[in-house]
Amino acid sequence: MGERDSVTTRGGVAPTAGGYGSPASSLGSSGSYGLAGRGEGGANLADILERVLDKGVVIAGDIRINLLDIELLTIKLRLIVASVDKAKEMGIDWWEHDPSLSSRARTGVDGGEQAEVTRRETTEVTGRSAREDAEATSGEKRETTV
Amino acid sequence: MTDALRYAYAVVRDTGAPEAALDALTALEGVTGVADEPVYAVRHLGLAVLAGAVPAEDYDEGPLRKRLEDMAWLERMARAHQRVVDTAGAEVCVIPVRLATVCLGDEGLRRMLATGRERFTSALDRLEGRVEWGVKAYATQPAAEEPPAGAANAADAPGTPSAPNSPGAMSGRDYLRRRKAQRQAAERRWGDTEEGARLVHDTLSGLAEQSRLHPPQDPRLSGISERNVLNAAYLVRREHSADFAERVGGLAGRTPALRVELTGPWAPYSFTAMDETSDAEGAGGAGGAGGAEGKTEDAGADG
Numbered sequence: 001m002g003e004r005d006s007v008t009t010r011g012g013v014a015p016t017a018g019g020y021g022s023p024a025s026s027l028g029s030s031g032s033y034g035l036a037g038r039g040e041g042g043a044n045l046a047d048i049l050e051r052v053l054d055k056g057v058v059i060a061g062d063i064r065i066n067l068l069d070i071e072l073l074t075i076k077l078r079l080i081v082a083s084v085d086k087a088k089e090m091g092i093d094w095w096e097h098d099p100s101l102s103s104r105a106r107t108g109v110d111g112g113e114q115a116e117v118t119r120r121e122t123t124e125v126t127g128r129s130a131r132e133d134a135e136a137t138s139g140e141k142r143e144t145t146v
Numbered sequence: 147m148t149d150a151l152r153y154a155y156a157v158v159r160d161t162g163a164p165e166a167a168l169d170a171l172t173a174l175e176g177v178t179g180v181a182d183e184p185v186y187a188v189r190h191l192g193l194a195v196l197a198g199a200v201p202a203e204d205y206d207e208g209p210l211r212k213r214l215e216d217m218a219w220l221e222r223m224a225r226a227h228q229r230v231v232d233t234a235g236a237e238v239c240v241i242p243v244r245l246a247t248v249c250l251g252d253e254g255l256r257r258m259l260a261t262g263r264e265r266f267t268s269a270l271d272r273l274e275g276r277v278e279w280g281v282k283a284y285a286t287q288p289a290a291e292e293p294p295a296g297a298a299n300a301a302d303a304p305g306t307p308s309a310p311n312s313p314g315a316m317s318g319r320d321y322l323r324r325r326k327a328q329r330q331a332a333e334r335r336w337g338d339t340e341e342g343a344r345l346v347h348d349t350l351s352g353l354a355e356q357s358r359l360h361p362p363q364d365p366r367l368s369g370i371s372e373r374n375v376l377n378a379a380y381l382v383r384r385e386h387s388a389d390f391a392e393r394v395g396g397l398a399g400r401t402p403a404l405r406v407e408l409t410g411p412w413a414p415y416s417f418t419a420m421d422e423t424s425d426a427e428g429a430g431g432a433g434g435a436g437g438a439e440g441k442t443e444d445a446g447a448d449g
Contacts, residue, residue: 044368046369048228049367056415057157057418062254063249
């Protein structure tokens, strides 16, 4: 099904040989070492955001960014980050389904169904935060592919 | 220019060396920040904050809020922030400040250091000489043992020609039986997976000074569609990093139901808050079972 292919695997560098803060390695179930990187940017964006957005010392600067806005953003990040096209490529809706259904869900799809799912969730989330969206972005809202 | 906006990345100990000789700054030579600006240090009270001058049209309150809604922009900012933090962190102990912390001029940065002095100092004491390693485990895809064609075919073709006498009864019963077998196989595999994730986490927690369980990652953000059953961070002494990585490799070999991924070393982002309870709360980590959809981590993680 090729999901594994979506992870770029580069040649075998021992984890500690890598640079600081760079993705180290993907250890397959076979125990083989490889360097899992995601594109030119190095580390997986999810790994980075998890740390820079959710962690680190939170201390008020002079520019007040409402924490609620940022939390709102993380919810969006987790749900809207991929465009419909990209979502289709990735086969993304596994957590929506009973494990025993997932194989059927996968085979049937690759097309409209997953795109539907994505769109629906997107709408839900956007709906839930409609008020904040309206005042925060006043029509400038975008769903940019990463 | 003095009250121009300053973006803060991380706090380090002020070693008293002349600015040009601060290890963190030496490491950052040639590395630019979120606005492609050079990074410099402002010292105060035995601490130094790594910061850069950023333009008001992007980083003043209104624009910044809007920018944060722009994924492409946010990604660039996040990557630049992380690059500065982790490059400096390769040399010295850094305490990362959360993304998008912006102050007014050097004076604002000094105020920030004064406000957070105790937290920064205690974090530096705790985390000196330690690095963070990220370990994620994914349930490997069942594709090979569970041909997806099975269920679909049975459902699509109830009157298959191979069973002309009682097509309905045959296919119906077979279908249900097959579904049951599939479900049981999936449950077994899931059991292995969960057990494996627990084994990985328990073992690594034993090796690490501290650990944190993070919510499983959304595949749309990580780009990895396999089910993320463990997403953890471990605080390890810098000099024990190689051993730790080796143990992770060993564990990966012992848990065939999992694909294990190691990232790092990172600056100790996940451990800046002195929160010893994090393992017990939230995340549900290795379990992950029912609700893999990570809720927003509670913002209380900062102490």
